[in-house]
Amino acid sequence: MNKNPIEMRKEELRSNAIEQKTLTLVLLAAGKSSRFNGIKLAQPVTDLNADNVLVDQPLLLHSLDKLNYLADYLTSHNIISNVVVILGTHHNILRQLLPTSTVSIINEKSDAGLSTSVKVGVEAAPSANGLLLALADHIGVTYQDYIKLVDLWVTQQSNVCASYQSQLGVPAIFNSQQFGALTQLKGDQGAKPVLQRLAETNQLTCLNLPNAINDIDTLDDLLKWQQLLEN
Numbered sequence: 001m002n003k004n005p006i007e008m009r010k011e012e013l014r015s016n017a018i019e020q021k022t023l024t025l026v027l028l029a030a031g032k033s034s035r036f037n038g039i040k041l042a043q044p045v046t047d048l049n050a051d052n053v054l055v056d057q058p059l060l061l062h063s064l065d066k067l068n069y070l071a072d073y074l075t076s077h078n079i080i081s082n083v084v085v086i087l088g089t090h091h092n093i094l095r096q097l098l099p100t101s102t103v104s105i106i107n108e109k110s111d112a113g114l115s116t117s118v119k120v121g122v123e124a125a126p127s128a129n130g131l132l133l134a135l136a137d138h139i140g141v142t143y144q145d146y147i148k149l150v151d152l153w154v155t156q157q158s159n160v161c162a163s164y165q166s167q168l169g170v171p172a173i174f175n176s177q178q179f180g181a182l183t184q185l186k187g188d189q190g191a192k193p194v195l196q197r198l199a200e201t202n203q204l205t206c207l208n209l210p211n212a213i214n215d216i217d218t219l220d221d222l223l224k225w226q227q228l229l230e231n
Contacts (some may be wrong), residue, residue, distance in 0.1 A: 022080040024125035029108040029136035030117045063136040070146045083170045113188030134171045140214025153181025156205045163206040168195040
């Protein structure tokens with residue numbers, strides 16, 4: 001018996017809902033900035049925005065803008081996404097810099113190391129198909145780099161990560177099957193142990209991102225980055 005158009009449309013919508021991917025974009029910004037001698041994520045930095053225009057704003061906002069841009073890109077490709085910022089030691093200062101629409105979570109255990117922020121990020125994505133982990137001080141990673149990473153995740157149906165200087169690292173996207181392993185990380189280790197295990201079992205696709213070599217740990221790093229842009 002032929003189905004009526006209304007029933008056919010309902011089935012199509014249900015099918016699309018099942019197939020539609022969800023990706024939570026987590027920006028890790030809970031560090032102590034111990035090597036910077038100040039609150040590095042609040043420091044004004046000049047960097048290129050998505051329109052290739054130089055913009056001067058706090059480092060945290062440069063990183064947030066990139067993930068917000070990525071979220072718009074995902075929406076245009078029928079992927080549901082949300083951006084979450086994980087704050088910690090300097091949350092009183094950094095939260096004031098964020099737009100009021102930004103979802104932020106305070107990691108009360110951030111002094112215990114990066115692994116605790118990764119765990120909070122996982123808890124912020126309970127029903128997502130995937131989790132993107134990004135570092136707020138990773139100034140070298142571009143808008144285009146994030147898009148390449150997401151495209152690879154979609155096409156390969158695999159965990160994906162950045163590769164630079166023969167190392168595996170973030171930004172990385174983990175499928176939901178790896179969320180449990182991420183919550184088992186200890187101390188100040190990030191996601192690298194999970195990435196290494198995935199690589200050993202052929203469950204990881206790597207993307208060469210030479211830009212990821214540039215991050216901001218010290219004031220000297222910041223000065224070098226500004227000089228690099230000027231040149």
